[in-house]
Amino acid sequence: MRRARDIPFRRLRLPSGGESLTDRLWTVRRRWRLLLRLSLATSLAYFIATEVLGHRQAFFAPVAAIVALISGGGARVRTVLELVLGVSTGVLVGELLILGIGRGPWQMALVVALAVVVGTVLGLTGLALTQAATSSVLLTAVVPFAGTGNPAVTRFLDALVGGLVGLAMVLLVPRNPVRDIDREVQKFLTRLALVLNGVAAALRDGDAVRADRALTDARNMQPLVDSMTATANNVAEVARISPLRWRQRAHVQLYTATVIDLDNAVRDARVLARKTSALLRHHEEVPADMALAVDALAAAIGIFADDLSEQDDFEEARGELVQAARMASLALPSAATMNSASIAAQIRSLAADLLYASGYTRNEIDERLEFD
Known part of the structure; x- marks a missing residue:
């Protein structure tokens, strides 16, 4: 069994400013x-x-x-x-x-x-x-x-x-639909994991400014969502109408079926970052191990990304997502504040969105996330 920490989550360089000439030449090549x-x-x-x-x-x-x-x-x-x-x-x-x-x-x-x-x-x-x-x-x-x-x-x-x-x-002369959608989804998941890593660091350090920065990063992900959605529509059509790409239809469908749930996941990440900022700004007690739960969620996203590329069965990713939600529930103290309860709820919601993306039904998710 692979462990989350043993899996090298693919790193994509995300431009911080305008594109360089090299970037544009690479775009021409593609x-x-x-x-x-x-x-x-x-x-x-x-x-x-x-x-x-x-x-x-x-x-x-x-x-x-x-x-x-x-x-x-x-x-x-x-x-x-x-x-x-x-x-x-x-x-x-x-x-x-x-x-x-x-x-x-x-x-x-x-x-x-x-x-x-x-x-x-x-x-x-x-x-x-x-x-x-x-x-x-x-x-x-x-x-x-x-x-x-x-x-x-x-x-x-x-x-x-x-x-x-x-x-x-x-x-x-069709494009490779799997490669195109994989590039967009991997870029999105990489950024989402970075947002969650920022939230976890803010919880560990009690740093409200860092939580606000993670919130800003999550809000700035909308162009990635739009690009991913447009690409999903495009590649679905190519795989459907081009005989040269029919053999890739199942893999393309695996990607395109996740798009709505991934959009919901980044929305949950925004709420998570906002509630973390509120908790820290009000100097409320940070629930023990809540940062570990967010870290576990980020690691689960890395496994999920690999499973998408490899057409894996998502079983390990699902297990990691359920574990992250369980850690958040266990970390919540009995006398929870509204913000700390919201943080735990958003970790659970984000895990549920990714479980939906993996193909789970609502009943299966409810069953897996039913904790004592």
Whole structure:
């Protein structure tokens, strides 16, 4: 059986300020798939639209491919549908009006307004409504070459070609979803463990300032939560639609199923740090061994992080989480103050959130955390 103290919790360098040039170059290196997809998608979409379909003004085909690749993380299929639906609405309204009133500044104002009105009535939102407006603008502003066909039809086909090519690039040149979500989750868990280590140190030293610093660190974790959530949505889609990544679907599901519970865990960590600060500022007695309980919780997070990466059964992590909650309950004196009781309760809540993340049901958690 591994012991928490024997497991090297992976350390990720967290930037304290702006990114250096080296960091940015490393980001470029990690985005080689995106660069490849963008290059292939734009050139292929343009080739199909110009050489296969014979469109002379096929500028929107590569633009649509870019939109599908960059703007659709986590919902690319929906993005392509919204793209085509929005373009269809814009070109339909624009073409009907232009045939009757021609092109010009006041005509553009009328066409755009009516395109947005029609799109809203049809229930379009977000990207679809934006594309309805921009499509109507382009139809009004760009005079088609003679012999290029109906601009409404070509605009629609270009949007369809670009969107489908962009989606195809995601299927054929997919990122590694497990690596992407693991990077985000490990960064999050590392920061969460550091917050708990700060709380434990504050309890040991009776240092309210250090508890406040841990609270600030916990509050600053929201960007990590947002990034982790966005990545989870993205990788879940990649694993679902790309045949090259289907074998990773179970591991991706293991990660994505934890995201909500990890978000709840950091919320509990904020309350824990705030209650610790209140207890120390009011010079209340620090319950014996409560700092050890928080340390045990931080160590359990390290084991949990390793189990996620290794697709382990979480049994050791669960045991450590239950032990941390038990230590907090035993450390609570009989004449507990509101703050000390809250600290013990938050340790239990945080342990419960991570047990949820490990796949435990509510009844299983209640049974494991039922202490005499």
